[in-house]
Amino acid sequence: MSAINNYQNRGPLPDLKDLEHCNTAATTMGVYSSLGTLAFSLASRNPFATWTSLAALAGSLFGHHSAREATEKNELRMTTYSLVDVVTEKNDQIKTKDKIIQDQQGEIERLTVINAELEDKVKRLEQTQKSFDELNEEHIKILEEQTKQIEEKRDILSKLTGLVEGYETRKAKHVEEMRETRQQREALQSDIKALLAEQKKINENLAERVHGLGEVASRVDQGVKD
The missing domain is CATH 1.10.287 (Helix Hairpins)
Known part of the structure; x- marks a missing residue:
């Protein structure tokens, strides 16, 4: 699970590595879109819009975090299958x-x-x-x-x-x-x-x-x- 921990240690906000995978690339766009909406809500001093934007941002961050874990688990599974094939071939x-x-x-x-x-x-x-x-x-x-x-x-x-x-x-x-x-x-x-x-x-x-x-x-x- 060390590879998954590496994703977690990168922080909650998206980074360039997230753009390498389709799932995390989509959630990255969602997070930054929510941040833009939140910034606009703060600028307009609209409390309701601000709280709504915060909720949307939290949802986007949660979805992004889940997409990260799913992507890493999939990579880990594929790596494990590859290692099993290599070990079988060596045997x-x-x-x-x-x-x-x-x-x-x-x-x-x-x-x-x-x-x-x-x-x-x-x-x-x-x-x-x-x-x-x-x-x-x-x-x-x-x-x-x-x-x-x-x-x-x-x-x-x-x-x-x-x-x-x-x-x-x-x-x-x-x-x-x-x-x-x-x-x-x-x-x-x-x-x-x-x-x-x-x-x-x-x-x-x-x-x-x-x-x-x-x-x-x-x-x-x-x-x-x-």
């Missing part, structure tokens, strides 16, 4: 931002689970590759030892020359296949690690966006409270 914005934050947090949690699964697969792949490499090394050592034994007995086992040559060919082919397989596994591991690094970067970006939206929501909430 809707906050709810929307909260929903976005929740969705992004859910996406981060889902990506975290996927990352954990990928990391577990990489660890198992590394363990499998390590076991495979150890087995290959052991197999190659056996092949080398067998080849050495065959070479030492080549003079005695001349009839097995063809077999040894075929064995050497198979050994070379097997070693080449093992080398290619290892290269393929290393390439696959490199691709998976690159995917994990990219996924980690995506998670960090999403976390920064969630943090930024949280700050925006806090500022909006603080602005609504203010």
